[in-house]
Amino acid sequence: MSPPILVLCLGNRLRRDDGVAWRVADLLERDLPAGVAIVRTSLSGLKLLDEMEGFEQVVLVDALLSGRRAPGTILSFDARELPLAPGPTPHVLGLASSLSLARRLGAAVPRRVEVVAVEVADASCFEEGLTPAVEAALPAAARAVSEAVARLAADEPAPGTVTRSG
């Protein structure tokens, strides 16, 4: 049996759309393939890597706030495509920098991380529940995660950035 794949769902469900990945986790759990683990987390920066420890392959599900796409748009891409731009404190260190730092430190990091990101409308206020466009994108987001898991299980390369509307 191939080693387990981690689906790491990152976000804060107290901050409206920022919790989208937690809702995707709820959907995925209904029909979880063998050898896939789901973890929900609100940790950020380097502490996010702690959640990945022990896994060779990870699908990271997250909210994306670019303001340049329609809310509910889903992106799939390899984490290596994320830009590096270290911030001034660990609290604002992004995934790309965290992976890069940990790798150089000699810490165990996953061999492969694929990202499934959902463009969100509102992640700034304290409120539970998603905005309508993001809510409507949940099934498509869950499918995008399942496809990413299948690619990792079959050791297929990421197809480059895939964009789809929710």
Next chain:
Amino acid sequence: MTQRIVLDPVTRLEGHARIEIELDDAGAVADARVVIPELRGFERFCLGRAAEEMPRITAHVCGVCPAAHHIASAKALDALYEVTPPPAARKVRDLYYHLFLVEDHALHFYYLGGPDLLVDGGPDALRSIAGVVARLGQEVGRRVVEARRSARGIMAEIAGRAGHPVFALPGGISRPLPAATIARARAEAPKLVDFAARSLELFDSAAREGAAWRAAIDHEAFQARTHYAALVGPDGEVSFTAGELRVVDPEGREAARFAPERYEEHIAETHESWSWVRVPYLSAKGWKGFVDGPESGVYRVGPLARINVAERMATPRAEAARARMLEALGGRPVHATLAFHWARLVEALQAAEMVERLAADPELGEGDVRRVPEAAPREGVGVVEAPRGTLIHHYRTDERGLLTRARLLVASQQNAAAMQLTVRRAAAALVSGGRLEPSALDSLEMAYRAYDPCNACASHALPGEMPMEVVVRDAEGAIVQRLSRRIEDPR
């Protein structure tokens, strides 16, 4: 004339920790400030919820310090329901919390603050853990990873998961600590003590010898003669989870000492129009603006504040380390902002020694771990010393225990005024002839990093990186210069 620009605070969309510098007609610094977001809307979010949900809710507020919020919240609930947890419950909470301090302080020193000091000058890329490893070797890197893994492993056994604790309840904890976890903590504790002690040796041999430390430790721009506030234990020792709040003045004399639930008699807040952050100050001194000195209400919290406020450390090896630090820096209080880094490591040693002490405590494994609350709830305050400083949770409820008020006073907010002061001084020293040298970004970031301000209560959406941006405006408010490590949309 100088022109004052009212700016929108930084947003997630901009994704920058922003410093604004205003010049006067002569091209010198008239003003400078850091723009910091705060926990907007959180208090409103909490209203009407059951208070007993708060240890779990607040642990999700922050992606960096969930442990501190969880324990501060549980303590506020103990007070709200007027219930004292049994000794084993208090000790298990303390064990978890001290493990957290060791791993968090280590993370900060080796990954973020330390590289400023351990790697001299050099290009940006080197000023990172890669630079630390290049300079000190893979062996140091391996030790950091091992120590953090060890601490987090025990934390996960205590709390359910290391990062998202669910074990502390009003009146105690959810279950007795299993014998296997106690055995593991006993076996691992000496290694954590050893790791913390070696980190201090490394600081002595590498950081203090470095050019960055020597240039900045005595630099006027990195001094702030403020008051300091922190919890102290009954013997005046550094204490992270219990005791009274003590304030010392810039000469190190006691200015106030009070039970945590009376904090509102001593700490007031002002509001600056350019920031969302309400700025706390000492009400006995009043708000005099972003200035230091004995008459200013500006105070600092955090590792250096704790060392300045306390009479001693709580454990022997940390006390020896504290004495060495104070001797080297000219005695207490230490006003050099860079000394936060040294103080952090002294504290990591105390935390590790406390882990060892608690793990050996025969009461730790007792089965009685909860007093079920019976009193009608009304109001409760809980305080811990979070890695970045004093953290206060304050709840009021109706008779059913539903929140009518929830207030969180976090460390970064309390340090906001002093951070403004530091950045303003650093900017004044770095601007010449109306221009900022590109290398000034490093120095401004270093000033910012010493406080380790936490904005992780913002959302976690990608891009997630928040590089520093410095904007310089002339006397008319026009942007004359912009320095940043820019980030583009990830896709």
